[in-house]
Amino acid sequence: MSPLYCAAVDLGATSGRVIVGTWSDHQLTTTEVHRFPNAIFSLGQHDYWNITSLWAEVRTGLTKAAASLPKGATLSSVGVDTWGVDHALLNDEGRLVFPTHAYRDARTQAGLNSLLNTRAALARIYAATGIPAVFFNSSFQLAETVASNPAITDLATRCLFLPDYFNYLLSGKMTNGFAIASTTQLLDVHGDDWSREALDYFRVPPTWLTKPVKTGSKLGRVKGLPELAKTTVVAVPGHDTTCAYDAMPAAPEGGDIFLSSGTWSLVGFENDAPILGPEALAARVANDRTGRGEYRPLVNVIGLWLLERTLDAFPSRPTKDREWRALIKAAATLPAPKCLIDVADPAFANPKSMKAAIDAHLKARKAKPPRELAGYMRLICDSLGQGHADVIQRFQEFSGKTFHRVLMVGGGAKNRLLCQATANASGLPVHAFQLEGSAIGNLANQLIALKAVKNLAAFRASLSQQLKPTVYTPAG
Numbered sequence: 405m406s407p408l409y410c411a412a413v414d415l416g417a418t419s420g421r422v423i424v425g426t427w428s429d430h431q432l433t434t435t436e437v438h439r440f441p442n443a444i445f446s447l448g449q450h451d452y453w454n455i456t457s458l459w460a461e462v463r464t465g466l467t468k469a470a471a472s473l474p475k476g477a478t479l480s481s482v483g484v485d486t487w488g489v490d491h492a493l494l495n496d497e498g499r500l501v502f503p504t505h506a507y508r509d510a511r512t513q514a515g516l517n518s519l520l521n522t523r524a525a526l527a528r529i530y531a532a533t534g535i536p537a538v539f540f541n542s543s544f545q546l547a548e549t550v551a552s553n554p555a556i557t558d559l560a561t562r563c564l565f566l567p568d569y570f571n572y573l574l575s576g577k578m579t580n581g582f583a584i585a586s587t588t589q590l591l592d593v594h595g596d597d598w599s600r601e602a603l604d605y606f607r608v609p610p611t612w613l614t615k616p617v618k619t620g621s622k623l624g625r626v627k628g629l630p631e632l633a634k635t636t637v638v639a640v641p642g643h644d645t646t647c648a649y650d651a652m653p654a655a656p657e658g659g660d661i662f663l664s665s666g667t668w669s670l671v672g673f674e675n676d677a678p679i680l681g682p683e684a685l686a687a688r689v690a691n692d693r694t695g696r697g698e699y700r701p702l703v704n705v706i707g708l709w710l711l712e713r714t715l716d717a718f719p720s721r722p723t724k725d726r727e728w729r730a731l732i733k734a735a736a737t738l739p740a741p742k743c744l745i746d747v748a749d750p751a752f753a754n755p756k757s758m759k760a761a762i763d764a765h766l767k768a769r770k771a772k773p774p775r776e777l778a779g780y781m782r783l784i785c786d787s788l789g790q791g792h793a794d795v796i797q798r799f800q801e802f803s804g805k806t807f808h809r810v811l812m813v814g815g816g817a818k819n820r821l822l823c824q825a826t827a828n829a830s831g832l833p834v835h836a837f838q839l840e841g842s843a844i845g846n847l848a849n850q851l852i853a854l855k856a857v858k859n860l861a862a863f864r865a866s867l868s869q870q871l872k873p874t875v876y877t878p879a880g
């Protein structure tokens with residue numbers, strides 16, 4: 405059979421990429437054709453995304469993707485995944501009627517406090533949606549937009565979450581995708597449609613949303629890019645984390661817990677049922693859904709955002725691979741920190757200075773801040789390792805499952821200090837895979853929609869044969 409070519413558009417909060425996947429002889433090979441930085445922009449008191457420039461980068465990437473193919477070949481499909489929870493408000497003509505806020509904007513704080521302070525409502529919303537009250541949820545963002553700009557309910561007719569919005573720009577079809585819908589705190593945890601209870605509580609107009617389309621739905625041909633006129637837009641799981649989990653070469657018999665390690669550390673597993681109740685709520689378990697409809701209980705641990713933002717305070721920050729390796733080596737030779745930071749402290753969500761926030765956190769615990777960058781690197785990796793282990797422990801208690809391995813993908817899988825710290829703290833071997841998890845999961849879902857691959861289990865089996873992990877065994 406001749407090879408099949410697909411393009412994955414994978415947009416993260418700090419960088420985006422377009423990757424071409426070639427499916428040939430039951431194997432996937434990938435080529436990154438375009439990579440670009442992404443960042444939050446502050447204007448006045450608020451934080452936004454530059455959607456226009458992201459769209460320009462997507463177009464550039466797709467043009468490069470088409471140009472990268474052998475003569476006469478075409479891209480069969482394209483799929484888009486993005487970071488979670490952010491969205492675009494549009495009118496019927498598809499015009500943006502409200503700026504696209506970035507999820508770290510502090511505008512949701514009052515709404516969050518109000519729900520956290522009303523125990524009955526908090527429990528009710530968790531029982532209805534399976535999503536805990538976290539500052540960045542789409543629900544709090546939409547509630548704030550409606551409360552502070554009441555005229556928006558006349559101006560906007562549709563709410564598209566970011567992957568839905570890019571699918572719309574590509575295909576001309578306005579849809580809401582299922583996997584991304586499940587992260588919003590507005591979807592019914594027991595069904596496949598929006599939760600009336602949550603929409604009412606957050607005062608989100610139900611007409612802004614339509615019943616989520618199934619993963620794998622074909623949304624039509626790409627419009628406005630002549631090189632892709634024959635390319636079909638496929639609704640992959642639009643949430644980057646869902647795609648990253650789909651790329652985990654998991655053992656078919658189970659026993660794996662997943663860690664997608666990047667700006668966030670996303671620790672979770674796949675389950676037939678949601679994990680609900682007061683303890684799960686207190687542990688901030690999010691019952692996101694896979695593209696197949698199953699549950700993906702997960703906890704968001706703050707992740708390498710801690711490091712990315714701490715580096716802002718160090719002009720000598722590493723940029724080249726060699727410099728990263730030297731920093732990790734220097735950090736590994738330091739003695740283990742006497743006091744770890746509690747990575748769940750909300751003070752780390754979006755401080756003006758992360759280094760100052762870490763120093764203040766340590767001083768409040770009567771511990772000394774590190775003296776140099778390597779010390780922060782060591783402290784952050786060990787603290788994140790402990791944060792990962794705490795979540796794994798809670799999941800074993802909640803689910804009654806015993807996990808045998810941690811499967812790790814994402815940028816953090818390249819950081820041996822972080823991998824080892826996770827193995828040591830959890831007592832489980834960490835299998836770290838060097839792969840662009842979200843893009844690979846995105847491509848897998850396109851191949852399944854195109855019927856080139858039977859199902860996700862078959863894809864994962866083929867991936868397991870191709871990949872060799874680095875295994876970190878727990879010390880001691």
Ligand code: LRH
Binds near residue numbers: 486489587
């Ligand atoms: C990671 C991620 C994560 C959260 C956050 C807002 O990119 O998608 O799962 O939802 O962004």
